[in-house]
Amino acid sequence: MKEKIRAQRGTKDILPNEEYKWNFLKKVFESTAKSYNFKIIKTPVFEATELFNRSVGETTDIVQKEMYTFKDKGGRSLTLRPEGTAGVVRAILEHGLCNFMLPLKVYYLDTFYRYEKPQSGRYREFFQFGCELFGSNLSEADAEVMHFAFKILDELSLANYIELKVNSVGCSRCKKKYFHALHEYFELKKSALCQMCLERLQKNPARILDCKSQQCENISLNAPITLDYLCNECYQHFESVKDKLKNLKLKYTVDPKIVRGLDYYTRTVFELVDNSLGAQKTVCGGGRYDNLVKEMGGRDLPALGFGLGVNRLLLALENHNIKIKKDDNLDLYIINVQEDLRSCAVVFCRVLRENFISCECDLLGRSLKAQLKYADRICARFVLVLGSEELEKKEADLKNLKTREIKKISLKKYEFATQIIKILK
Numbered sequence: 001m002k003e004k005i006r007a008q009r010g011t012k013d014i015l016p017n018e019e020y021k022w023n024f025l026k027k028v029f030e031s032t033a034k035s036y037n038f039k040i041i042k043t044p045v046f047e048a049t050e051l052f053n054r055s056v057g058e059t060t061d062i063v064q065k066e067m068y069t070f071k072d073k074g075g076r077s078l079t080l081r082p083e084g085t086a087g088v089v090r091a092i093l094e095h096g097l098c099n100f101m102l103p104l105k106v107y108y109l110d111t112f113y114r115y116e117k118p119q120s121g122r123y124r125e126f127f128q129f130g131c132e133l134f135g136s137n138l139s140e141a142d143a144e145v146m147h148f149a150f151k152i153l154d155e156l157s158l159a160n161y162i163e164l165k166v167n168s169v170g171c172s173r174c175k176k177k178y179f180h181a182l183h184e185y186f187e188l189k190k191s192a193l194c195q196m197c198l199e200r201l202q203k204n205p206a207r208i209l210d211c212k213s214q215q216c217e218n219i220s221l222n223a224p225i226t227l228d229y230l231c232n233e234c235y236q237h238f239e240s241v242k243d244k245l246k247n248l249k250l251k252y253t254v255d256p257k258i259v260r261g262l263d264y265y266t267r268t269v270f271e272l273v274d275n276s277l278g279a280q281k282t283v284c285g286g287g288r289y290d291n292l293v294k295e296m297g298g299r300d301l302p303a304l305g306f307g308l309g310v311n312r313l314l315l316a317l318e319n320h321n322i323k324i325k326k327d328d329n330l331d332l333y334i335i336n337v338q339e340d341l342r343s344c345a346v347v348f349c350r351v352l353r354e355n356f357i358s359c360e361c362d363l364l365g366r367s368l369k370a371q372l373k374y375a376d377r378i379c380a381r382f383v384l385v386l387g388s389e390e391l392e393k394k395e396a397d398l399k400n401l402k403t404r405e406i407k408k409i410s411l412k413k414y415e416f417a418t419q420i421i422k423i424l425k
């Protein structure tokens, strides 16, 4: 036998028996987005590598270590998107979307790719639901975006397990001062830093704060915090964001350690954390990126957004034993008693589907008994038994598989579907 090819490390197949979970999540994402009037945006899976180098930042872990970058047959350097904001900013600039109507509010539900060490809650292909809001520098926008993320978790009954942590990293001037202070601090502790952080120290000392090594974490405990380096405007903005969160009755804690792993963030940064998830406990991360649109060649346009890890969301639901309701079962299975009635069953199915009734009939040439067993296994709500006698009389039995109740159904063209619809309801 030939050797089977297996899925790549860090990737997962989503199988039909999980469909109901994904359907449900998609519905929650879409309906919540609708209630905040965010509209979908779809961007390509791959982009020019340069896009991520410039936006996410050359010295970030994502760009340095985690990108799936390759040359296509035309010799272009392309990268599978590791995050959502860069592609969205590129698209809105390319289509001039922010020249029409502001605020511009978009969301996406897509796959992302990072070459990371696979473990629980950390994969090489993962799903994110994310949103971006362009055009507002008001603190109400910050609060609304955080509320949007929180609302999704609330809809999934996760609100009680989730902590909202907020911080401000300030504008580019505050960040510059802060990075300088961080550099000075870590320079003094240099001898105890891991090899990776020694490099980070030279290129981007803020990344040391994200290091997962215990020793570096300990050193980071007493590192300077961003809040001490905010200019007056950034300080006021953060105060105002906190006020707006209070207005919305959204509980939060200020966590001065949050800096987020992407360079583009300015001012507000936030995380939604579920402590039951262990090391991968950040379900959602986001914040402002007021300079990014300009840096990517657009005009000065404040913006903010978040990315919510859907795989981690599913883990959180599992951990808290929150069950997603299974989709409704198939409405009807049509059983053909004789082989030569199979094509007839197919036609009946077509009529029913035109009337939005979900149905199936035998496609494997099974015996009557085997068809009944199959209908039971797929949990069909009803079966219709089709024999030549039934066809002659233009009447057949419709059986409710749960109650075992049987009703006669007309097989006449204009009565068939209407009668079934009545009973299915």
Ligand code: ATP
Residues within 6 Å of the ligand: 083, 114, 116, 121, 122, 123, 124, 125, 126, 127, 128, 260, 261, 280, 281, 282, 283, 284, 285, 286, 307, 308, 309, 310, 311, 312
């Ligand atoms: P982490 O600190 O866990 O590495 P991050 O800061 O890299 O997260 P973001 O880039 O802000 O995360 O992505 C937003 C969300 O996407 C994360 O909070 C997480 O839920 C999810 N996420 C990020 N990377 C992965 C991954 N490799 N596998 C699964 N989910 C991920």
Ligand code: MG
Residues within 6 Å of the ligand: 261
């Ligand atoms: Mg990461």
